Amino acid sequence: xxxxxxxxNSTKKLLKNIVSKPQGFEDIIDLCDKNIVKQxxxxxxxxxxxxxxxxxxxxxxxxxxxxxxxxSIMPNFGANAVFTILLTGIFMIAVFVKNDMVFxxxxxxxxxxxxxxxxxxxxxxxxxxxxxxxxxxxxVLLMVASALIFRPHIFLSIQAFxxxxxxxxxxxxxxxxxxxxYTNIFISxxxxxxxxxxxxxxxxxxxxxxxxxxxxxxxxxxxxxxDILTGLFNRRRLNEALENEWRRxxxxxxxxxxxxxxxxxxxKFNDTYGHLKGDECLTAVANVLKERFRRVDEYVGRYGGxxxxxxxxxxxxxxxxxxxxxxxxxxxxxxxPHSSSDAADHITVSLGLNVVVPADxxxxxxxxxxxxxALYMAKKSGRxxxxxxxxxVDGGMIDGVVGGMVGGAADGAVGGDAVVxxxxxxxxxxxxxxxxxxxxxxxAADTAxxxxxxxDTEADKD
Numbered sequence: 001x002x003x004x005x006x007x008x009n010s011t012k013k014l015l016k017n018i019v020s021k022p023q024g025f026e027d028i029i030d031l032c033d034k035n036i037v038k039q040x041x042x043x044x045x046x047x048x049x050x051x052x053x054x055x056x057x058x059x060x061x062x063x064x065x066x067x068x069x070x071x072s073i074m075p076n077f078g079a080n081a082v083f084t085i086l087l088t089g090i091f092m093i094a095v096f097v098k099n100d101m102v103f104x105x106x107x108x109x110x111x112x113x114x115x116x117x118x119x120x121x122x123x124x125x126x127x128x129x130x131x132x133x134x135x136x137x138x139x140v141l142l143m144v145a146s147a148l149i150f151r152p153h154i155f156l157s158i159q160a161f162x163x164x165x166x167x168x169x170x171x172x173x174x175x176x177x178x179x180x181x182y183t184n185i186f187i188s189x190x191x192x193x194x195x196x197x198x199x200x201x202x203x204x205x206x207x208x209x210x211x212x213x214x215x216x217x218x219x220x221x222x223x224x225x226x227d228i229l230t231g232l233f234n235r236r237r238l239n240e241a242l243e244n245e246w247r248r249x250x251x252x253x254x255x256x257x258x259x260x261x262x263x264x265x266x267x268k269f270n271d272t273y274g275h276l277k278g279d280e281c282l283t284a285v286a287n288v289l290k291e292r293f294r295r296v297d298e299y300v301g302r303y304g305g306x307x308x309x310x311x312x313x314x315x316x317x318x319x320x321x322x323x324x325x326x327x328x329x330x331x332x333x334x335x336x337p338h339s340s341s342d343a344a345d346h347i348t349v350s351l352g353l354n355v356v357v358p359a360d361x362x363x364x365x366x367x368x369x370x371x372x373x374a375l376y377m378a379k380k381s382g383r384x385x386x387x388x389x390x391x392x393v394d395g396g397m398i399d400g401v402v403g404g405m406v407g408g409a410a411d412g413a414v415g416g417d418a419v420v421x422x423x424x425x426x427x428x429x430x431x432x433x434x435x436x437x438x439x440x441x442x443x444a445a446d447t448a449x450x451x452x453x454x455x456d457t458e459a460d461k462d
Contacts, residue, residue, distance in 0.1 A: 022201050025208035028215075035207045037100045040149050044094045044107055047147040048087055051114070055084040083117045107148060108158065114144050115162040123169055134181050137166060138188040145192035145199075152197045163189055229279060230286030233301030238309055241299045242364060245313045250358040257315035258368065259323060260352040260375040261289075264383040266306035268340035269347070281336055281347060282306060288330045293323070317388070320353045324386035327351060343384040350378040351386035 025032055059081060090113075093106040118140035141162075145155070166185070225237035233241070242258075249256040263269070263285060270278040282302075289300045289308060297313035310323065327349060336347040352375025356367055370389035378387035 022204045022208065025204070025212075028208060028211050031211050032204060032208050034100065035211065036149055036203060037103060039203065039207075040107055041094055041103060043148050044090075044103075044110065048090060048094060048110065052084065052087055055087065059084060083113060086113050108150075108154065111144055111148070111150070111155070112158055112162075114140055115158065116165075119162060119166050119169065122166070123173070134166070134185055138184055141188055141192050142195070145195040149200055149203045150196050152193070152200055155196045156193055159189060159192065227286075227302040230283055230302050232286050232290060232308070233299060235301065235303055238299060238301040238303065238311065241301075241311055242368070245297075245299075245311060246358055246364045246367070249313065250360070250362075253357060254314050255316045255355055255357045256367075257310075257312040257317075257320040257323070257353065257355040258371045259310040259312075259320065259327070259386075260303070260371045261285075261308040261310065261327060262350050262375055262379065263306040264343045264348045264350055264379075265338065265341045269338050272338075272340045284334055284336060285331060285347070285349070288334060289327065292326055292330055315355065317355045320355045321386075321388070324351045324353055328384070328386065343382065348384035350375060350383045352376065352378055352389065353386055354389035 021029065021032075087110070090106050090110045094103060097103060097106075115137075118137040121136040121140075122134050141159070163185070225234060225240075226232070227234045245256055248254075263281070266278065266281075269281060273281075286300075286302065286308065289310065293300050293310055293312070299309075299311040301309050301311075303309045310327075312319065312323065315323070328351070331347060331349050332344075334347060337345065338347045339345065341348065352371045352373065354367060354371035354374060356362065358364075358367070374387040374389040378385050381387065
C-alpha cells in the first residue's frame with residue numbers, strides 16, 4: 001500500500017536535489033562552478049556554431065522559396081532571421097566575454113530564445129496543417145537539454161514557461177492538437193527534465209571528483225618533497241633544486257651559495273630533554289630559517305637529522321656571510337635552553353658556507369662536499385660559528401675562513417692559510433701566524449678527507 005507520507009518525503013527529497021548541488025563538494029564549490037562554466041562555454045560555442053550554420057542554410061532555402069513566389073513562408077523567414085541575429089550576438093559573448101556571470105546569463109538567454117523559436121516554428125507549421133505540429137518544439141527541447149549543463153530548477157522554470165506559452169498560443173488561434181501531440185509534448189518535457197537533472201549532477205560530481213583527485217595528487221607530490229616534522233623541503237627536493245640551480249648558474253654564469261647548518265650538541269640535547277623536546281627544537285630552528293629565507297631563489301630544507309641546508313641562487317660571498325650571521329643571530333634569539341652544550345647555555349648552530357660560479361669543469365658533488373667540510377671545520381673550531389670553504393679568499397689568505405660572531409660579523413686577521421674569527425659574542429679577532437694556520441688547516445682538511453663518509457658522526461662525538 002502506498003503511503004501518502006512516503007510520497008511526500010520522496011517529493012521533498014527530489015525537489016531538494018533539483019534545487020541544491022551534489023553533496024560532498026562544499027569546500028570546492030567555487031572551483032566546481034568555474035569548471036562547469038568552462039565546459040558550458042565550449043559546448044555553447046559548438047552548439048551555437050552548429051545552429052548558426054543550420055539557420056543560414058534554412059534562411060537561404062526560405063529566401064529562394066519566397067523569391068520563387070511563395071509569400072506564405074515570410075513569417076517563418078522573419079522569425080528565423082531575428083533568431084540568427086540574436087544567436088550571433090550570444091555566440092560573440094560566449095567567445096570573447098570572460099566574465100562568468102555575463103556568460104551564464106547569455107547561456108539561459110540562448111536557451112530561452114531557442115525554445116521560443118521552436119514554439120514559433122511549430123505555430124507557423126500548424127497554420128498550414130489541419131492539426132497542430134509540435135515536432136520542431138520537441139526536437140529543439142531535447143537538443144538544448146542535451147547540449148549544455150544547466151541548474152535543473154532554472155531550466156525547469158524556463159521549460160514550464162515555454163510549455164504554457166505553447167498551449168496558450170495554440171489555444172488562442174484555435175489550432176487543434178490530437179491526443180498524440182499532448183502525449184509527445186508531456187513525455188518530451190519529462191525526458192528533457194530528466195536529461196538536465198542527470199546531466200547536471202553527473203557533470204558536477206565528475207568535476208568535483210576530478211578536482212579532489214588532482215588536489216590529492218598535488219598534496220601527495222608535495223608531501224613526497226617536504227619533511228614531515230619541519231615542513232621544509234626534504235633531501236630529495238633539495239637535490240632537485242641543487243641540480244636545477246647548478247645548471248642555471250652554469251648557463252648564465254651567476255654565483256651559487258650553499259650553507260650547511262648543524263645544531264650543536266643535539267644528541268646531548270635529546271639525552272637531557274627528551275626526543276619530544278628535540279623535535280620541538282628542530283621545528284623552532286626550521287621556522288626561523290623558513291621566515292628568514294623566503295625569496296623565490298632561496299631554498300631551505302632539512303638534509304637529515306639535525307642538519308639543515310640553505311641554497312641561495314645569485315648569492316655571492318658577501319651575501320653568504322651575511323646569511324650565516326643572520327642564522328647565528330636568529331637561533332641565538334630563540335633562547336632555547338641547552339644545559340648540556342659546551343658552546344653556550346642555549347641552542348646554537350654551526351655553519352659551513354661555500355660559494356661558487358660554476359664552470360664547465362666543476363662538479364656539483366664537489367661543491368656540496370666543500371660546504372660539508374667547512375661545516376666540519378666550524379664544529380672543530382669550537383662550534384656556534386661558521387666556516388667558509390676553500391678557494392673563496394684571495395691574496396695571501398688560504399683555503400679556510402672560520403667565523404664565529406653570534407649576532408655580528410666575524411673578524412679575522414690574515415695568517416697564511418687561514419683566517420680564524422675568535423670569541424663568541426664578541427668582536428675580537430685572533431691573529432694566527434702563517435705557519436701555524438697552515439698546519440692547522442692542513443690537519444683539519446686531512447682529517448675531513450679521511451672521514452668523508454662520516455663527517456657528522458666524527459664531529460658530534462661529545
